[in-house]
Amino acid sequence: MKQLIQRAEESHQLTKEEIILLLQDKEAASLLFQAADRVRKKYVGDEVYLRALIEFSSYCKNNCCYCGLRRDNRHALRYRLTPRQILNTARQAAQIGYKTVVLQSGEDTWFSPAIMAEIIREIKKLGLAITLSIGEKNREEYAAYRQAGADRYLLRIETTDKALYAKWDPGMSWQNRARCLRDLKELGYEVGSGSLVGLPGQTLESLADDLLFFKSLPVDMAGIGPFIPHPQTPLAQAAVEGHFELSLKVMAVMRLLLPDINIPATTAMESLHPQGRLLALQSGANVIMPNVTDELCQERYDLYPGKMHTGPNAEQYVRDLTRKLAAIGRTVRFSTGFHGEYLKNNPA
Numbered sequence: 001m002k003q004l005i006q007r008a009e010e011s012h013q014l015t016k017e018e019i020i021l022l023l024q025d026k027e028a029a030s031l032l033f034q035a036a037d038r039v040r041k042k043y044v045g046d047e048v049y050l051r052a053l054i055e056f057s058s059y060c061k062n063n064c065c066y067c068g069l070r071r072d073n074r075h076a077l078r079y080r081l082t083p084r085q086i087l088n089t090a091r092q093a094a095q096i097g098y099k100t101v102v103l104q105s106g107e108d109t110w111f112s113p114a115i116m117a118e119i120i121r122e123i124k125k126l127g128l129a130i131t132l133s134i135g136e137k138n139r140e141e142y143a144a145y146r147q148a149g150a151d152r153y154l155l156r157i158e159t160t161d162k163a164l165y166a167k168w169d170p171g172m173s174w175q176n177r178a179r180c181l182r183d184l185k186e187l188g189y190e191v192g193s194g195s196l197v198g199l200p201g202q203t204l205e206s207l208a209d210d211l212l213f214f215k216s217l218p219v220d221m222a223g224i225g226p227f228i229p230h231p232q233t234p235l236a237q238a239a240v241e242g243h244f245e246l247s248l249k250v251m252a253v254m255r256l257l258l259p260d261i262n263i264p265a266t267t268a269m270e271s272l273h274p275q276g277r278l279l280a281l282q283s284g285a286n287v288i289m290p291n292v293t294d295e296l297c298q299e300r301y302d303l304y305p306g307k308m309h310t311g312p313n314a315e316q317y318v319r320d321l322t323r324k325l326a327a328i329g330r331t332v333r334f335s336t337g338f339h340g341e342y343l344k345n346n347p348a
Contacts, residue, residue, distance in 0.1 A: 001021070001022070001025055001027070001028035001031065002028070002031055004018060004021065004022070005022070005028065005031050005032055005035045005256075006035070008022075008035070008253075008256045008257075009035045009038065009039055009256060012039075012256060012257055012258070012259055013257075014211075014253070014256065014257060016205070016208045016209065016212060019207075019208035019211055019212070019253055020204045020205060020208050022249065022253055023204045023207060023208070023246065023249050023250065023253070024204055029245070029248075029249060032249060032252045032253070032283075033248065033252050033282065033283040033284075035252070035256060036251070036252035036253075036255040036256055036283050036284035037282055037283060037284060039255050039256060039259045039284070040255055040259075040263075040284050040285070040286055042259070043259040043260040043342065043343060044260060044262070044286045044342045045286075045342045045346065046329060046330050046331060047286075047330070047331050047332070047333035047335075047342075048281060048286055048287065048288055048325055048330050048331065048332055048333060049100075049262065049286060049287045049288075049333050049334075049335060049337035050098060050100075050287075050288055050289070050290060050318070050321075050332055050333065050334055051098070051100045051101070051102050051131065051264075051287065051288075051289040051290075051337075052090070052093035052096075052098040052100065052101045052102065052289070052290065052292045053101075053102045053104060053289040053290065053291045053292060053293070054081075054086060054089050054090065054093070054101055054102065054103050054104065054292060054293050055104050055105065055291065055293045055297060055298065055301040056080070056081040056085075056086050056089075056103060056104070056105050056293070056297075057079070057080040057081065057105035057106060057108040057110070057111065058076065058077075058078050058079055058080075058105070058106055058297075058300055058301050058302070059078050059080055059105075059106050059108040059110065060105075060106025060107050060108065061106075061107045061108070061109055062106070062107050062135075062169070062171070062172060063170055063171060064168065064169050064170075064172075065167075065168045065169070065170065065233055065234045065235050066168055066196065066199065066227060066229070066230070066233060066235050067230065067233065067303060067304075068230040068232060068233065068302040068303050068304055068305075069106045069301070069302065069303060070233060073230075073232045073233070074232075075232050076232070076300075076302060077300045077302075078300070079296075079297055079300050080108065080110060081293075081297070083115060083118065083119050083122075086103070086119055086123075087119065087122050087123060089292060089293060089294075090123045090126060090128060091126060092292065092314070093128075093292045093314070094126045094127070094128055096292075096314055096315055096318065097318075097334045098128070098292075098334055099127075099128060099129060099334050099335055099336045099337075100128060100129040100130070100131060100151075100152075100336050100337065101123060101128050101129075101130055101131070101292075102131040102132075102133060102154070102289055103119070103123075103130065103131070103132050103133065103134065104133040104134070104154075105133075105134050105135075106135070107134065107135035107136065108134075111134070113137075113140075113141045113144050113145075116134070116141075116145060116148075117144050117145060117147075117148040118148075120132075120145055120148040120149050120150050121148045121149060123149075124148070124149035129151045129152070129336040129338070130149060130150045130151050130152070131150075131151065131152035131153065131154055131190075131192070132145060132150050132152070132153050132154070133153070133154040133155070135155070136155070136172075136176060136177060136180050137180065139183045139187070142180075142183055142184055142187055142189070143187055146187050146188060146189060150189070151189070151190060151336075151338075152189055152190040152191070152192060152220070152221070153184045153189045153190075153191055153192065154192035154193070154194075154221065154223065155177065155180055155181060155184065155191075155192070155193060156192075156193055156194040156195070156196070156223060157174075157177060157178070157181070157193050157194070157195065157210065157213065158194075158195060158196045158199075159195060159196065159199060159202060159206060159210065160174075160206065160209045160210045160213045161201075161202065161203075161206035161209070162174045164199060164201050164202060164206065165177075167201070168199060168200075168235070181193060181217060182217075185217060190220040190221065190338060190339055191217065191219055191220055191221070192219060192220060192221030192222065192223060192262075193214060193217070193219050193221075193222060193223075194214075194221075194222050194223030194224055194225065195207065195210040195211075195224055195225075195250060196225060196226075196227045197224060197225065197226050197227060197243055197246050197247040197250055198226050198227035198240065198242070198243035198246065198247070199227050200235060200238050207246075207250055210250075211250065211253055211254055211257060212257075214254065214257075214258065215257045215258055218258060218261075219258065219261060220261055220262065220339040221261055221262045221263070221264070221287075221339070222251075222254050222258065222261055222262075222263055223263070223264050223266055224247055224250045224251040224254060224263070224266070225247060225266040225267075225268040225269065226240070226243035226244050226246070226247040226268050226269065226272055227240070227243055228240060228243070228268055228271060228272065228304035228305065228306065229304070229305075230302070230303070230304050230305060231305065240272065243272065244269065244272040244273050244276065247268075247269065248269075248279065248280065248283050251263060251280060251283060251284050251285060252283045252284045254284065255283075255284030255285075256284075260339065260340055260342070260343060261339060262286060262287050262337060262339060263284055263285045263286055263287060264285060264287040264288065264289055265277040265278075265280035265281050265285040265287065265288055266280070267289075267291075267307060267308045268304065268307075270308045271304065271305075271306040271307060271308055272306075278324060278328055281325075281328065281330060282328060287337070288321065290310050290314065290317055290318065290321070291309065291310045292310070292314045295309065295311065295312045298310070318332065
C-alpha cells in the first residue's frame with residue numbers, strides 16, 4: 001500500500017481497483033492522509049481560501065430522500081431572502097474582506113432567470129467572485145448567469161451509481177445532472193461537484209466511479225461530505241457509523257487524483273467530529289466556506305441535524321478560525337482562489 005500511495009502521489013493516476021484498495025485498507029489510512037496533505041501543500045499551498053456562504057432560500061421543488069429541504073418535509077421552516085437582502089449580505093461579506101460569495105439555495109422556482117441574473121450583476125459591482133449552487137437549469141439559464149458575471153458553479157453529482165441515484169433522488173434524472181455539468185464546463189464556469197459518502201446501498205466500487213468521474217470532467221472543485229440522516233426524511237433511521245473516516249479517505253484520494261483543485265472542508269465533517277474540518281484540512285482540503293447568512297436562516301437551512309452554524313458575529317468567527325488554523329500551520333486567505341492560482345503565483 002505504501003508503494004501504491006507513493007506512486008499515486010507522484011503520478012496522480014489510479015485505477016478503479018486501486019482506489020477501492022485504498023478506501024478499504026484501514027491500516028494505510030494515515031499514510032494516505034499524509035500523502036494527500038503533501039500534495040495539497042505542493043499544489044495549492046498552506047493558505048486556506050475562505051468563501052462567504054449565503055444560503056438564500058430553503059424552498060426546494062425536489063424530493064431527495066436524504067435532504068432536509070426536500071419538498072415533502074412539512075416540518076421544515078421555510079424562508080426566502082429578497083434580492084435586496086441577498087445583496088446586503090454580500091456587501092457585508094465584502095466589508096469583512098471576502099473576495100468570493102457562494103449563493104446557495106434549494107431549487108426555488110421563485111428566483112426566475114431574470115431575477116437571478118440581476119442579483120449576480122449587482123453583486124459583481126462589489127468586486128466579488130460569485131459561485132452559484134442553485135441546482136439543475138437548462139443551458140440557456142446557465143449561459144445567462146455566466147454572462148451576468150457568475151464565475152463558478154457547484155452541482156454535486158452525489159453518486160454516479162445510476163440505480164442508487166434513481167432510488168434516492170425520485171423524479172430526477174442522473175443523465176440530466178451529468179448534462180448540466182457538461183454544459184457548465186462548456187460555458188466556461190469553474191465547475192464543482194462532489195459525492196455524498198455513506199448513502200444506503202452505496203459501495204466502494206461506486207465511490208471509486210465517482211472519483212474517476214470527477215477526474216474525467218475534470219472538476220475544478222470537489223466537495224466530499226458524509227451522509228447524515230435527517231429525521232424528517234425516508235432515510236431517518238440509516239446508520240452513520242464510519243461515514244466520517246470514509247469521507248476523509250475519499251477526499252484524500254481526490255487530492256491525489258486532481259492535485260491542484262480546490263477541496264472544501266465541509267460543514268458535515270465537523271457535524272460528525274468536533275475537529276472534523278481541521279482533520280480534513282490536514283488530509284487534502286484547502287477551502288472553508290463560513291456561513292454569513294442571518295443566524296435564523298442558518299438554523300432553518302436544515303439539510304441535516306447538527307449542521308454547524310457560524311454564529312451571529314461573522315467577523316469574530318474569522319478571528320477564531322484564524323487562530324485554529326495557525327495551530328496546524330495554516331493561514332487564512334481571502335483571495336478569489338481560482339483553480340491554479342497558487343501555482344501561477346508560485347511557479348516551481
